[in-house]
Amino acid sequence: MKPRARHSSLALVRLLLAEARPYWLPISGKFLVNFLSTPLALLTPLPLKVIVDSVIGAQPLPWFVGILVPESVTRSAFGLLVLAAGMYLLIACLNQLQALGSYALYTFTGEGLVLSLRKRLLEHAQRLSLSFHDSRGTADSLYRIHDDAPSIQWVIMDGLIPVVSSGLMFTAMAVVIGRINVELAVIALVVSPFVVMLGHVYDRRMGAHYSRVKELESGVLRVLQEIFASIRLVQAFAREEHETTRFSERSREGMQARIRLSVAEGIVILATNLAIAGGTALVLFVGARGVQAGRLSLGELLVVIAYLAQLYGPLQTVTTQFTHIQSSLASARRVFEFLNETPEVVERADARPLRRAAGAIEFCHVSFAYRSAHPVLSGISLTIDPGTHVGISGVTGAGKSTLLYLLLRFYDPTGGCVLLDNVDLRDYKLADLRSQFAIVHQEPILLWTSVAENIAYGRPGATEREIVEAAKAADAHDFIRRLPEGYRTQVGERGVTLSGGERQRISIARAFLRNAPILVLDEPTSAVDANTEAEITEALERLARGRTSVTIAHRLSTLKYCDVRVTIENGGLQVVT
Secondary structure, three states: OOOOOOOOHHHHHHHHHHHOHHHHHHHHHHHHHHHOHHHHHHHOOHHHHHHHHHHHOOOOOOHHHHOOOOHHHHOOHHHHHHHHHHHHHHHHHHHHHHHHHHHHHHHHHHHHHHHHHHHHHHHHHHHOOHHHHHHHOHHHHHHHHHHHOOHHHHHHHHHHHHHHHHHHHHHHHHHHHHHHOHHHHHHHHOOHHHHHHHHHHHHHHHHHHHHHHHHHHHHHHHHHHHHHHOHHHHHHOOOHHHHHHHHHHHHHHHHHHHHHHHHHHHHHHHHHHHHHHHHHHHHHHHHHHHHHHOOOOHHHHHHHHHHHHHHHHHHHHHHHHHHHHHHHHHHHHHHHHHHHOOOOOOOOOOOEOOOOOOOOEEEEEEEEEEEOOEEEEEEEEEEEOOOOEEEEEOOOOOOHHHHHHHHOOOOOOOEEEEEEOOEEHHHEOHHHHHOOEEEEOOOOOOOOOEHHHHHHHHOOOOOHHHHHHHHHHOOOHHHHHOOOOHHHOEOOHHHOOOOHHHHHHHHHHHHHHHOOOEEEEEOOOOOOOHHHHHHHHHHHHHHHOOOEEEEEOOOHHHHOOOOEEEEEEOOEEEEOO
């Protein structure tokens, strides 16, 4: 397993932008629409200046307004007042249209970015080896796919675009204020280096804390998943209070960490706002003195104050985004750590296709260990001719299921090789290889969907007639017809609405419909009674005809139809019959 890579904030932004490449057009549109807020913000105080300087006072209209307005309007105070009111309404309408366009592009682009990244994470998770999922559990992967993936929207749409737009707004406002009065512009800009430095320090010191919060939240999800996955056990042993306490303790850790971060965020925002308030007070003082001295008109001072709010708004936005982006970057870091994981079982670049195998299997001096110090299998050799039925027995933990996992290439041997039709499994395309097997597990695996969809899981394009024929072959048709909606009946989570024998029959029907050349049976009757076992065994015998089959069982009665029986003990294999 590849070690986790630590990415800097800048590197994470680059990676997120690379992920967002298919959405560059709507992102550019969102940026352009946001950019329109700058000229609209510059125009917003203009009606107030016209009223104060040109309606109440005697100052001429700003030159760019004067050349657009007929002289008949500029001659009367009433006409100028109507002009100012009309300008105000027009600017307000343009602001609302700009906001609507920005929101629409934000929603469309943001949702698309998140969906694309979630899809990529899920595809990657399904490619990762079983050893990864066994060691990490599913809760952490679920959290990264569902809760960390939106970081691409938070960073790009809520962070990067607003920060860039705020930078443009800040520059424009500084230039405009400077053209009105250079002294006031310099005073107003004094606070900006302090705000930037504050954000930089926060970025360096708080990034690791946000990552810790994400880990704690993922841990809470793990506890919840364990509780609900084991709800029957929890209720049977009356452990509800214990599990609630366990959940509360884990949640409290995350709550305390979030509170500490909120306090730090609050301090940064407080310091920024105090600096901005100080800059505003200084501009007011100097500006008022300028009006008193005649160096500045009252209208110009009011415009400067209005622009000052627009100047400091971007600084407040950047400061707020520094705190929010840190949380988003912590999620993004977890996303790319996950994508950086590489499966232990990989498909070779020159892997060969496989249509339908003859079914000849050979284990050649196969050894395997989940952990290097504890080998499970050692020097296993076994040849299975096409159409042969092999039964494997042995005590619990002897390595029977591991042998099947190697055959399905869930793992690769640590020594030796497994051949299918005289070709190393590692030389085949993975999807083609696994399409050669129909599997019936010890614990039937059903999805929360209809009976028909569960049967057709291995052949999604199967017709209704083919599904019914497979169910009849598995002796499942009669009980399915008695269900409330027949083949359309929803089976519930993991098939909980059905009995163990019914679930297993559906699993066998799925294997019939799969029609693969090799059948793998992993303790298929261990969880049913003797009568049901006999019925299921009969169905399995029909299923195995004309196929190579490998069956694991504790009960020897399950292996009665096998041509060859072997036993695994102490990591070795011995042929019984």
